[in-house]
Amino acid sequence: MSHGHAPANPGPAGLVALAMACFTFYAVHTGKVEGSCIALLGIWLIGGFVVQVIVGVMELNHGNILGGNIFTFFSAFFMLVTGLELIFKYFAGIYGWTVDARIDGWAWLALAIALLTWTPGYLKAPLSLFAVVLALDIAxxxxxxxxxxxxxxxxxxxxxxxLGIAGVFGLYTAWGVVLNTTFGRTIIPLGTPIVKEQSVSVGK
Known part of the structure; x- marks a missing residue:
């Protein structure tokens, strides 16, 4: 359904890709699937990279500094690098290569600090999206x-x-943004932001 020539919000596609990653990591971390799946998971994450890098660039072009930067670094590190690493680790396990994977911890630490320090920006986002970020802040x-x-x-x-919680709220938010935008009214309530936009009047 077309709503004219104005740029559309790409966020829902990025949130679906995020939910895919969260659901699959939930399955791995909680033992729902065997470790032999990691190469396949790597391929899924590379697919998620394609979606999220497009979303990140579009969000930045729309002037969304917070969402645009988050999706851009998620696409690179959470999706592409992690996907390639999982495929590499699969073959490392088969061929007995010795790898000091603690380097991943240092990389994830930088990503965790960035996410935590940017979280207050999501106080101005719908409550369901803030819930996604809070869950990731723990995971x-x-x-x-x-x-x-x-x-x-x-x-x-x-x-x-x-991660599973983040995935659920991510899908819920994507659901709401798509349906609410398509119908031009609230079909799926997303919750009002904790910090509201304020109109500033400038006196003469």
């Missing part, structure tokens, strides 16, 4: 600390479940 640092061998693998249950 991503846990992943970083596990890769650094600071937390044990029993923490996979924590990271996995919060």
């Amino acid at each position: 991503v640092p846990v992943v970083a600390l596990m890769d650094l061998n600071i937390l044990g693998h029993e923490w996979h249950a924590v990271s996995g479940n919060f």
Whole structure:
């Protein structure tokens, strides 16, 4: 359905890609699937990279500094790099290559710090999207600390479940944005932002 020539919001596609990654990592971290799946997961994440890099660039072009930058670095590191790494680790396991994977922890630590420090910006976002970010704020640092061998693998249950929560809220938000925009009214309530936009009057 066309709504004229104005640029459309690409966010829902990015959120679906994020939900795919969250659901699949939930399945891995909580033992719903076997470790032999990691090469296939890597391929799915590379597909997610294609979606999210497009979304990130479009969001930046629309003037969305927060969402545009988040989707751009998610596409590169959470999707492309992680996807390629999983495929590499699959073959490393087969051929017995020795790899010090703690470097991943240092990389994830930088991503976790960026996500945590940018989170207050989502106080101005719909409540359901803020919930996505809050769930990731728990999952991503846990992943970083596990890769650094600071937390044990029993923490996979924590990271996995919060990734699953992020995926659910991501799909819910995408659902709401698409239907509410298509019908021009609230079909799926997303929750009002905690911090409201304020109109500033400038006196003479």
